[in-house]
Amino acid sequence: MRFELLGPVRVTVDGRPVSLGGTKQRMLLAHLLLNAGRQVTSGQLIDVLWGEDPPASAAANLQTYVWRLRQRLVFTGPGEGLLTRDGSYTLVLPEGALDVDRFRELRASAGRERDPEVALAALRAADELWRGDPLADLPPVPAWEAELGRLSESRLAATEERLELLVRLGRPAAALDELALLLDEHPYRERLWQQYLLALAAAGRRAEALAAYTTIRGRLAGDLGVEPGPALREVQAAILRGDPPAAEPARPGPLTGIRQLPADIADFTGRAEAVETLLAALAPRPGGVPPVAVVSGPPGTGKSALALHVAHLLRATYPDGQLYADLGATGDRPADPAAVLGDFLHALGVFGAALPAGATARAAQLRSRLAGRRVLVLLDDAVSAAQVRPLLPADGGCAVLVTSRSRLPDLVGAHHVELGVFAEAEARRLLSAIAGEARVAAEPRHAADIVEFCGHLPLAIRIAGARLAGRQAWPLGTLRDRLAGESGRLGELRVGDLAVRSSFELSVRQLPPDGVLAFGRLALLAGREFPAWSVDALLGRPAHDVLDVLVDASLLAPTGPGPGGQPLYRLHDLIHCYAVEVAGAEPAAGRDAAFRRSVSALLSLAKRAAQALPPAFGALCGEPVGWTLPPETERQVVAEPLGWFAGHRPVLGRTVELAADAGLAELAWQLAASTVPFHDLRGHYDDWRRGHLRALDAVRAAGHRFGEAALLRGLGQVHLYHDEYPEAAVALTRSAELFAGLGERRGEALAVAGLGTLARVGDRPGEALRHYRRALDGLVAVGDRGGEAQMHNALGSAHLQLGQWAEAARRLAAALRVARELGDSHREARVLTELGTLHRLTGELPESLAGLRAALAILEDLHDERCTAYALLGIGQTLLAGGELAHARGLGERALRVFQETANRLGEANALALLDQCRRALARGPWPSPMPATGTGD
Structure with missing residues (x-):
């Protein structure tokens, strides 16, 4: 399978194109391909597909597009495919499957190649991969602009390199036409003009070359108000002198013995894109400022390697020498710039009295010594830009490469490359290179687990590979089992003087006290990815400054905006293991208070989000508990309640478990209960059940009767949805008893209403009426108008079951009136569904269809799949009654699919009955009469 972005987005298998669907689906694939191997959040994808104003259905539609995309893409390698984790997506491709990667590798290989003919062939092959502008068939997306700009710039640079080789190889005529076309597109690009002048001169057209220089000089001065740069001026001077056209400006004699680089990494693996980027960024700039590149990233990502x-790849580009210094950012005493300058000057032959005192004078002498020369300076493990600046040469023929755990944003003019963890394929290749390719190939599943437990962190994989290499008798499964336990994982990732824990410890040691405190407390959170407000809760104050410190130290990675525009951050799995150790060193009182604040803040947000969703009948939750965020922050965070719940769904469930384990029964049960409106709307019954059962253990252990009664009421509803009637009866009866004992009349009424529904679905409508009337009295007494509307609706359903049409109509009319007075569109839709049934049973088929279709429109807009299925079923039943068999069957099939997905056995049985009736009716032939216009009433 081949993936292509260099032109219209395309996927081929054995040369045949794969159908990718509509524009939105191709945009989804394009964004995943542009971020291949990296995690992409649902929020980012929604922004790409719908921009700043996504529809309410965006999250649901996104899941559909992802599902369809998975059906079209076929992967065969281990760990490949469209992976989902924590509500985010990662597209892991086979090596070499993406044309962008092949282009970059071909260009990088050309840069490494000493034979110019071979390099030229590689650049031609790279150019042939382009079929037009990247993603030319898709609408513009702001998030793509930077990457597409980089691709286009990289293509132009590769073209310049190819044309330069043609001139060097004595084929200037082959380059001139293409250069002329490129200059039409890029009339001020001086590198193209340099090549054009050199090609003209090499073709024996010296006068034309000099005229072309006059043209560009006039254009630059007249249009931009600038003179040509030094390199272009030097080309003109060389042509005037009659020098060989490709000759370089004269330089001072070569330096000798300046080869300070440590040995290259023998088994260096991956990072092809970063290597290409750095090679391009560190190209000499004769006459200009020296190129500077900074490689930053979390500890263990292989920055120094x-x-x-x-x-080492740049040694030929900088033949006058390479200077190296370890600046010791993670040591006890970072290097003094003056001392480093002294070492550099010694290497350049400055000794004794000739060596000035002080960093300023030494920096000036270093700049003088390097003027006109081509020297590469590698500064490893820098503390700050202030430490680096005195060590920079001034001549554009030199270059500086810096590594730092911090990003050094104040190093002006530097090109920044930020490293993350390896992609799956890179991680496996590194493990194979160290432990042995045959061993890894023999146990692919264990190898995949090992790199997963290493979090794809290069240092961890290197250590794991070294341990295996030193223990040839071990099967990979032995190390896999040792790494499986998170608590002991850091201890296992140690060999010789290499240890993952030590690498993390060095970074944390540089943090201020608040940074250390916050870092450890991150281990208390339920997920590895979290919003900024979580850290506010952990510290009990706004924590933007601390987050900046952790990000600058590369201990946290920003992952983009989350719900409400709050920044999201991610903690690497192995760094999380170390955070657990740091948290363990904090006194328990502070740690416990931080966790309580975190859960309290999450609970308050969940309650606020739930208030904006259709109310779930029977849901009960207590008063706010503990620490909360400022109201304005809460409003921003849950501005899109459905999206917030969807994005926090795993975190909410895990936090209920953590709170229960910590003995925070009140927080645990309230948090479980606050999720009910969302779970009810989306049919997440397993999550609903799991959270309630875990919290139920906690409230029973704490003797918390109200929490127990509320959770039993919620569990009773889940049992009803799953047609588990004996279990529902036990839970609802016990809930009613507990509420009655506490004098909680509303809770008791809600539990009794559940018993009424249990009787109704058990075909005991008379018993259902008694329960519903009792529940109605209780809800009216406490002023619960929403509950009152629900009970009128339930009474109407029971009267329908008994064939008491007039009483059913009276109750349903009352329910509809109250729902509309409350502005409760969800409850209105439920009542309209019941009225549709009444009208069908009384023969008023047009009225039935009108009410059911109105209900369907409301429910689809609210994304309530379960209730939507009932409306679809009702429409299907009415259409069947009117003889529209094909339409009835189609609606029945749609309803059946939802009932099966939500394990609703009663709904499934009704839908199957509808389909069977349609099948039999179609087999009998045409329906005898059209749908009547009116019914006969009761």
Whole structure:
């Protein structure tokens, strides 16, 4: 399978194109391909597909597009495919499957190649991958602009390199036409003009070359108010002198013995894109400022290994020497710039009295010594930009490569490359290179687990591979089992003087006290990805400053905006293991208070979000407990309640478990209960049941009767939805008893209403009426008008069951009136569904259809799949009654699919009955009469 972005987005299998669906689905694939191997959040994808104003259905539609995309893409390798984790998506491709990666590798290989003919062939092959502008068939997306700009710039740079090789190889005529076309598109690009002048001169057209220089000089001065740059001026001077056209400006004699780079990494693996980026960024700029590149990233991501590898690749580009210094950011005493300058100057032959005192004078002498030369300076493990600045040369023929755990944003003019963890394929290749390819190939599943437990962190994989290499008798499964336990994982990832824990410890040691405190407390959160407000709760104050410190130290990675525009951050799995150790060193009182604040803040947000959803009948929750965020922050965070719940669904469930384990029964049961409106709307019954059962253990252990009664009422509803009637009876009866004992009349009424529904679905309408009337009295007494509307609706359903049409109509009319007075569109739709049934049973088929279709429109807008299925079923039953068999069957099939997905056996049985009736009716032939216009009434 091949994936192509360099032109219209395309996927092929054995050369044949794969159908990718509509524009939105191709945009989804394009964004995943642009971020191949990296995690992409649902929020980012929604922004890409719908922009700043997504529809309410965006999250649901996104899931549909993802599902369809999975059906079209076929992967065969281990760990490949469209992976889902924590509500985010990662597209893991086979090596070499993406044309962008092949283009970059071909260009990088050309840069490494000493034979110009071979390099030219590689650049031609890279150019042939382009079929037009990247993603030319898709609408513009702001999130793509930077990456597409980089691709286009990289293509132009590769073209310049190819044309330069043609001139060097004595084929200037082959380059001139293409150069002329490119200059029409890029009339001020001086590198193209340099090549054009050199090609003209090499073709024997010296006068034309000089005229072309006059043209560009006039254009730059007249249009931009600038003179040509030094490199272009030097080309003109060389042509005037009659020098060989490709000759470089004269430089001072070569330096000798300046080869300070440590040895390259023998088994260096992956990072092809980063290598290409750095090679391009560190190209000499004769006459300009020296290129500077900074490689940053979390501890253990291989910053030094990458920088060292790139530095060795650049040795031929910087033949006058390579200077190296370890600046010791993670040590006890970071290097003094003056001392480093002294070492550099010693290497350049400055000794004794010739060596000035002080960093300022030494920096000036270093700049003088490097002027006109081509020297690469590698500064490893920098503390800050202030430490780096004195060590920078001034000549554009030199270059500086810096590594740092911090991003050094104040190092002006530097090109920044930020490393993350390896992609799956890179991680496996590194493990194979160290432990042995045959061993890894023999146990692919264990190998996949090992790199997963290493979090794809290069240092961890290197250590794991070294342990296996030193223990040839071990099967990979032995190390896999040792790494499986999270609590002991860091201890296992140690060999010789390499240890993952030590690497993390060095970074944390540099943090201020609040940073250390916040870092450890991150281990208390339920998920590895979390919003900024979570850290506010952990510290009990706004924590933007601390978050910035953790991000700058590369201990946290920003992952984009979350619900409400709150920044999201991610903690790497192995760094999380170390955070657990740091948290364990904090006194328990502070740690417990931080966790309580965190759960309290989450609970308050969940309650606020639930208030904006259709109310779930029977849901009960207590008063706010503990610490909360400022109201304005809460409003921003849950501005899109459905999206907030969907994004926090795993975290909510896990936090209920953590709160229960910590003995915070009140917080645990309230948090479980606050999720009911969302779970009810979306049919997440397993999550609903799991959270309630876990919280139920906690409230029973704490003797918390109200919480127990509320949770039993919720569990009773889940049992009803799953047609587990004996279990529902036990839970609802016990809930009613507990509420009655506490004098909680509303809770008792809600539990009794559940018993009424249990009787109704058990075909005991008379018993149902008694329960419903009792529940109605209780809800009216406490002023619960929403509950009152629900009970009128329930009474209407029971009267329908008894064939008492007039009483059913009276109760349903009362329910509809109260629902509309409350502005409760969800309850209105439920009543309209029941009225549709009444009208069908009384022969008023047009009225039935009108009410059911109105209900369907409301429910689809609210994304309530369960109730939507009942409306679809009702429409199907009415259409069947009117003889529209094909339409009835189609609606029955749609309803059946939802009932089966939500394990609703009663709904499934009704839908199957409808389909069977349609089948039999179709087999009998045409329906005898059209749908009547009116019914006969009661």
